[in-house]
Amino acid sequence: xxxxxxxxxxxxxxxxxxxxxxxxxxxxxxxxxxxxxxxxxxxxxxxxxxxxxxxxxxxxxxxxxxxxxxxxxxxxxxxxxxxxxxxxxxxxxxxxxxxxxxxxxxxxxxxxxxxxxxxxxxxxxxxxxxxxxxxxxxxxxxxxxxxxxxxxxxxxxxxxxxxxxxxxxxxxxxxxxxxxxxxxxxxxxxxxxxxxxxxxxxxxxxxxxxxxxxxxxxxxxxxxxxxxxxxxxxxxxxxxxxxxxxxxxxxxxxxxxxxxxxxxxxxxxxxxxxxxxxxxxxxxxxxxxxxxxxxxxxxxxxxxxxxxxxxxxxxxxxxxxxxxxxxxxxxxxx
Ligand SMILES: NC(=O)c1ccc[n+]([C@@H]2O[C@H](COP(=O)([O-])OP(=O)(O)OC[C@H]3O[C@@H](n4cnc5c(N)ncnc54)[C@H](O)[C@@H]3O)[C@@H](O)[C@H]2O)c1
Numbered sequence: 001x002x003x004x005x006x007x008x009x010x011x012x013x014x015x016x017x018x019x020x021x022x023x024x025x026x027x028x029x030x031x032x033x034x035x036x037x038x039x040x041x042x043x044x045x046x047x048x049x050x051x052x053x054x055x056x057x058x059x060x061x062x063x064x065x066x067x068x069x070x071x072x073x074x075x076x077x078x079x080x081x082x083x084x085x086x087x088x089x090x091x092x093x094x095x096x097x098x099x100x101x102x103x104x105x106x107x108x109x110x111x112x113x114x115x116x117x118x119x120x121x122x123x124x125x126x127x128x129x130x131x132x133x134x135x136x137x138x139x140x141x142x143x144x145x146x147x148x149x150x151x152x153x154x155x156x157x158x159x160x161x162x163x164x165x166x167x168x169x170x171x172x173x174x175x176x177x178x179x180x181x182x183x184x185x186x187x188x189x190x191x192x193x194x195x196x197x198x199x200x201x202x203x204x205x206x207x208x209x210x211x212x213x214x215x216x217x218x219x220x221x222x223x224x225x226x227x228x229x230x231x232x233x234x235x236x237x238x239x240x241x242x243x244x245x246x247x248x249x250x251x252x253x254x255x256x257x258x259x260x261x262x263x264x265x266x267x268x269x270x271x272x273x274x275x276x277x278x279x280x281x282x283x284x285x286x287x288x289x290x291x292x293x294x295x296x297x298x299x300x301x302x303x304x305x306x307x308x309x310x311x312x313x314x315x316x317x318x319x320x321x322x323x324x325x326x327x328x329x330x331x332x333x334x
Contacts, residue, residue, distance in 0.1 A: 010100030143194035153296035198235030234317025257297035
């Protein structure tokens, strides 16, 4: 396998920094372009965020790890067309992985304007650069493009009927990329992850909030009755799958679900948490509006075409994540 120059736009986020470390360990040369201004150090310091100090510590830890792994980070807003065109030319990547976005459904519904700007404006800039010379673009879409699942599991051919701003913009991004493929023959891969959890996430998704509240002796709130099922996916499975998309020709011009491939109830995740924090207190509240009914995202296509393997059930992945949190918490408070 030849070493590739891989540009990660929005690469200092949760997925991006874990992916960059994976790629360098596989012998590739990752470069990160990130403004650190969305769900990251520069925005968090200006916002009224719960656990602010803790998140600053986690985000600084990301930067330390990137430095330790000799991964180049260029701080730049990817909305700035002229600056990024010059920068991307200089980097001269074989592959661009586009991760920049407002990556949270609730935040997107509250601020559609900035979601469009950071998600689609930045994507169009990437595509405009990538069309000449033709550069493989890997786009991070989402399970939210499907909207309410019509059945217990969906494959990539299922009809997409997103609900709300986030899923709709993700689907718009997919269509935009496909149009660049039609018009400019641009090689692409679209990835649909779901319900990710793992080390150094600050996005306040369910698995993270559970641990943070449990570790601080705070009550855990579940939106709904906890019987909803999600295809919880450990970050290591996703980044391994994305790395395969960088390395396998079969990934070109394809859309893949990259998840664990088997949905589990939120209450099952909670039971794993309780095995580590037996005194946790739980209360149930109303389900969030605009949250679609989801389930399993089938991964058979990725297994067949790129040899994708998911290795971490929540029994394995979530325990690893909890253990990491406990040790980070201890260091953070010492
Ligand atoms: N985490 C999940 O569960 C999940 C699930 C499905 C899809 N996704 C998608 O995967 C991608 C990455 O997700 P994540 O969890 O790493 O998100 P994240 O919020 O942790 O990271 C996004 C990064 O993009 C950067 N960014 C945003 N706008 C930018 C701009 N204009 N210029 C430069 N950098 C900019 C931010 O500073 C941040 O570091 C997103 O597109 C997200 O929608 C995530």
